[in-house]
Amino acid sequence: MWNRLVAAGAGALLLATTLTACGGAQSSTGARAEVEATPAVAKETGGRFVVAYGDAKEESAISGKEVIQASKVLEGFADALNGWLTLPEDITLTGEECGQVNAFYSPDEKKITFCYELVADGFARYRDVAESEEENIEHGRANLVDTLFHELGHAVIDIYDLPALGKEDDAADQLSAYLLTKSGDDSLGMQTINYYFHTSQDQDRADLPFYDEHSMDEQRAYNYMCWMYGSDPDAYADWVGEQGLPENRAGRCPDEYRKIANAWEKLLAPHVKS
Numbered sequence: 001m002w003n004r005l006v007a008a009g010a011g012a013l014l015l016a017t018t019l020t021a022c023g024g025a026q027s028s029t030g031a032r033a034e035v036e037a038t039p040a041v042a043k044e045t046g047g048r049f050v051v052a053y054g055d056a057k058e059e060s061a062i063s064g065k066e067v068i069q070a071s072k073v074l075e076g077f078a079d080a081l082n083g084w085l086t087l088p089e090d091i092t093l094t095g096e097e098c099g100q101v102n103a104f105y106s107p108d109e110k111k112i113t114f115c116y117e118l119v120a121d122g123f124a125r126y127r128d129v130a131e132s133e134e135e136n137i138e139h140g141r142a143n144l145v146d147t148l149f150h151e152l153g154h155a156v157i158d159i160y161d162l163p164a165l166g167k168e169d170d171a172a173d174q175l176s177a178y179l180l181t182k183s184g185d186d187s188l189g190m191q192t193i194n195y196y197f198h199t200s201q202d203q204d205r206a207d208l209p210f211y212d213e214h215s216m217d218e219q220r221a222y223n224y225m226c227w228m229y230g231s232d233p234d235a236y237a238d239w240v241g242e243q244g245l246p247e248n249r250a251g252r253c254p255d256e257y258r259k260i261a262n263a264w265e266k267l268l269a270p271h272v273k274s
């Protein structure tokens with residue numbers, strides 16, 4: 001299923017030449033989106049994932065909207081989720097102009113908002129670091145997918161009233177990491193790690209937002225690295241060492257990953273379509 005999701009829109013994204021982050025649950029600041037397209041209908045309950053796009057006026061939002069709409073990544077994501085999960089009510093996946101680089105889940109509206117500015121940023125901020133435009137596009141694509149998986153974490157915690165032990169944003173990262181390891185596409189996880197290491201370099205350590213609901217970007221990078229390594233220590237053995245994942249963390253990672261996978265599989269099992 002996740003192979004299908006990840007493949008959705010990849011061709012269109014490869015054509016993108018112009019162009020993450022996440023906030024926790026917030027109120028939407030963008031204009032209300034109008035539904036322009038809906039994916040396959042869920043079979044077993046009244047709820048389904050639906051897709052909507054709002055207007056874009058500023059340049060970065062316009063370019064972000066062009067990319068996300070042409071890629072049909074939201075439609076592919078909704079289609080895959082409708083084949084996987086039962087829902088008590090609709091969840092909307094919407095692209096909107098927000099005036100900020102962000103994405104968030106709004107529990108009052110049962111809506112995941114993907115800001116067009118985040119899409120544009122995801123395909124722009126890594127361009128000077130990437131070794132090729134192809135790698136830059138892989139980076140932007142990973143940013144889209146990781147953000148969708150993370151926001152899905154917030155959405156299912158809300159809509160199924162799931163227990164989230166610890167910081168909810170860490171739980172959302174754990175669902176994303178788990179799904180990334182199941183995607184069959186290594187570059188998604190690797191570029192997500194690159195993303196958080198790269199964004200952490202823009203931050204002055206003296207000004208780090210320790211009050212924030214998210215873990216620090218550098219912590220998120222090491223967490224994703226640990227959980228991806230933990231999912232298959234043999235495949236990623238060369239990540240361990242002074243330049244990568246410190247050995248004293250790496251030794252814990254297979255068990256961390258096993259607990260994450262066990263928790264999410266158990267929590268979602270009652271809601272998975274047979």
Ligand SMILES: [Zn+2]
Pocket residue numbers: 022023024025150154169172
């Ligand atoms: Zn979040």
